[in-house]
Amino acid sequence: RSGKVEWKLGHDTGVITVVQNNVSFMRPDANWTVRYGGVKDYEGQQAAYIYNDVADPTLSGKYTIYYVDKSEFTESGLEMDDFSFVVAESVKEEILYLIDYYAQFGYTIKFSDLLYEDSDFEIFDPMDAGDYIAFAIGFTDDGVATGHYACSEFSVTGGGGSAEGYDAWLGDWTVTRGAETDTWKISTLDKGTSYTITGIEGQSFPVTATYDAATNGIEVRAQDGLGTLSTQNYGECTVGLFGGWGESSFATGTYVIFTGTISGSTAKLAAGRVSFSDGSSYDLERVQFIATTADGKYLRISKDLTPLPTTLTKKGGSGDNPGGGGSDAYKKWLGNWSINSGAFDISLTQKVADQTINMRGWQMDQDFFEPAEVTYDSESGNIILNGNDDEPVAENVDIGADEGGCNLYYVGKFIYTGGKEYYITSGGKGAYDVATGTLQSDGSVKFTGNKFQVQDGGEFTFNRLELIAVPISDPDGGVYTFKSKPDEFPLTGVKSGTSSVKTMSLGKTEGAWVKVDKNNFKRMAFKESYELCTPYEAMPEISLRLGRKLIVK
Numbered sequence: 001r002s003g004k005v006e007w008k009l010g011h012d013t014g015v016i017t018v019v020q021n022n023v024s025f026m027r028p029d030a031n032w033t034v035r036y037g038g039v040k041d042y043e044g045q046q047a048a049y050i051y052n053d054v055a056d057p058t059l060s061g062k063y064t065i066y067y068v069d070k071s072e073f074t075e076s077g078l079e080m081d082d083f084s085f086v087v088a089e090s091v092k093e094e095i096l097y098l099i100d101y102y103a104q105f106g107y108t109i110k111f112s113d114l115l116y117e118d119s120d121f122e123i124f125d126p127m128d129a130g131d132y133i134a135f136a137i138g139f140t141d142d143g144v145a146t147g148h149y150a151c152s153e154f155s156v157t158g159g160g161g162s163a164e165g166y167d168a169w170l171g172d173w174t175v176t177r178g179a180e181t182d183t184w185k186i187s188t189l190d191k192g193t194s195y196t197i198t199g200i201e202g203q204s205f206p207v208t209a210t211y212d213a214a215t216n217g218i219e220v221r222a223q224d225g226l227g228t229l230s231t232q233n234y235g236e237c238t239v240g241l242f243g244g245w246g247e248s249s250f251a252t253g254t255y256v257i258f259t260g261t262i263s264g265s266t267a268k269l270a271a272g273r274v275s276f277s278d279g280s281s282y283d284l285e286r287v288q289f290i291a292t293t294a295d296g297k298y299l300r301i302s303k304d305l306t307p308l309p310t311t312l313t314k315k316g317g318s319g320d321n322p323g324g325g326g327s328d329a330y331k332k333w334l335g336n337w338s339i340n341s342g343a344f345d346i347s348l349t350q351k352v353a354d355q356t357i358n359m360r361g362w363q364m365d366q367d368f369f370e371p372a373e374v375t376y377d378s379e380s381g382n383i384i385l386n387g388n389d390d391e392p393v394a395e396n397v398d399i400g401a402d403e404g405g406c407n408l409y410y411v412g413k414f415i416y417t418g419g420k421e422y423y424i425t426s427g428g429k430g431a432y433d434v435a436t437g438t439l440q441s442d443g444s445v446k447f448t449g450n451k452f453q454v455q456d457g458g459e460f461t462f463n464r465l466e467l468i469a470v471p472i473s474d475p476d477g478g479v480y481t482f483k484s485k486p487d488e489f490p491l492t493g494v495k496s497g498t499s500s501v502k503t504m505s506l507g508k509t510e511g512a513w514v515k516v517d518k519n520n521f522k523r524m525a526f527k528e529s530y531e532l533c534t535p536y537e538a539m540p541e542i543s544l545r546l547g548r549k550l551i552v553k
Contacts, residue, residue, distance in 0.1 A: 029060050
């Protein structure tokens with residue numbers, strides 16, 4: 001509708017034409033039947049399908065598919081014909097934005113590229129539980145709404161995926177990369193929303209994964225600034241997680257590296273896909289840590305890389321009998337042991353049969369301590385005691401430190417040149433071998449310190465496995481060690497026959513904990529096998545609504 005308004009101001013006069021857009025030109029098209037098709041697989045990933053069945057493609061012209069939350073319609077107060085015009089404007093605005101954005105990267109998309117004509121479908125991220133309205137909206141090739149539309153209501157109950165839930169992902173998972181088998185530890189970051197993953201490539205860098213409540217799956221995106229890595233040849237490097245393909249290529253930018261779906265104790269990881277401004281695109285073949293040097297070089301830090309797609313297998317758990325009973329040789333280790341004539345007791349219980357053991361009681365123990373993980377070597381029948389200054393056995397413990405709560409860790413200690421004792425840090429590489437336990441012919445155990453190298457140069461032997469406390473508020477300002485130290489290796493022990501380990505008080509009295517400077521730490525040297533990689537900047541992902549039409553071929 002339009003009308004004219006005459007105006008006069010002093011000696012000046014004029015006419016204003018007022019135009020009201022007629023949104024009611026939108027009319028349902030009986031030639032189209034739009035419908036929700038549920039969640040199905042699309043190129044290895046879960047996607048929500050919306051179909052539009054076209055009776056005669058010559059009658060109604062081209063269209064695109066969309067959906068909105070039903071609450072948007074009810075809260076608008078409009079009739080459906082009028083509301084469909086609002087939807088058409090929203091779709092047009094989004095498509096024009098995409099066209100402009102992709103043009104910035106040298107990739108040409110026309111409005112008509114995002115339209116369908118015959119019966120077809122569109123895919124979307126699976127929706128959360130709720131009520132929705134699916135739309136088919138008619139457009140000309142240059143983006144003018146034709147007035148044709150179809151709509152239908154649908155409901156999603158419980159999301160589009162399985163019923164495993166957020167907690168199903170928590171725990172330890174094994175994954176193979178080349179000759180290596182890693183344990184990925186998935187823990188809560190933000191309950192119900194996100195996780196922290198450690199253990200990728202055997203490293204302790206914390207990777208963030210997002211939980212998708214609709215599919216009960218996870219998504220891991222490229223992320224930088226996860227930590228630093230000290231190298232002998234390239235100095236201090238910044239570490240990030242990226243997706244790669246080919247011999248040495250990887251993509252920088254923000255994109256999905258992989259998504260995961262879960263079924264019981266198995267999870268499958270599907271590769272993401274990256275697109276580039278020259279029109280090329282690649283399915284990712286691996287997930288990998290990349291270290292960036294100060295002068296702009298890119299290094300992969302592991303020889304064997306985690307392939308994509310791949311499968312995760314959940315470990316039997318952490319308790320007193322996951323994964324079956326284990327071999328007779330493995331079972332000989334289980335029980336309580338008195339170390340060095342009763343200096344302290346340790347308790348060894350089954351974690352994952354024939355692979356790992358839970359140890360409690362070394363130097364001291366409290367009920368709230370997490371058990372330290374001991375590695376069982378099935379070939380030799382020995383066990384390995386590990387140091388790990390990345391994963392605490394207890395968090396936010398009050399030891400009476402001026403700085404407040406501390407995290408507690410087991411670390412290796414050794415005698416350096418000149419007779420001074422130093423602690424070892426792995427520099428963010430996680431657990432490292434400290435001592436080997438060997439069963440003797442009389443049934444006793446002997447723990448011997450393992451050899452290692454430090455970055456400063458030289459080979460040394462661990463002489464203790466010791467508990468340290470690191471203040472949370474000032475982790476670089478020094479650490480606390482317990483005044484009563486474990487004896488030096490070699491240590492011997494016998495089965496104690498007791499039902500529980502001795503627990504030593506945390507000793508909050510003055511003098512029970514002694515503060516030492518961080519200069520008392522040396523960094524362990526690991527064999528470096530860094531290879532240079534070639535980075536390519538991935539195009540940003542723009543829309544999850546019009547996903548199928550935006551896959552760059």
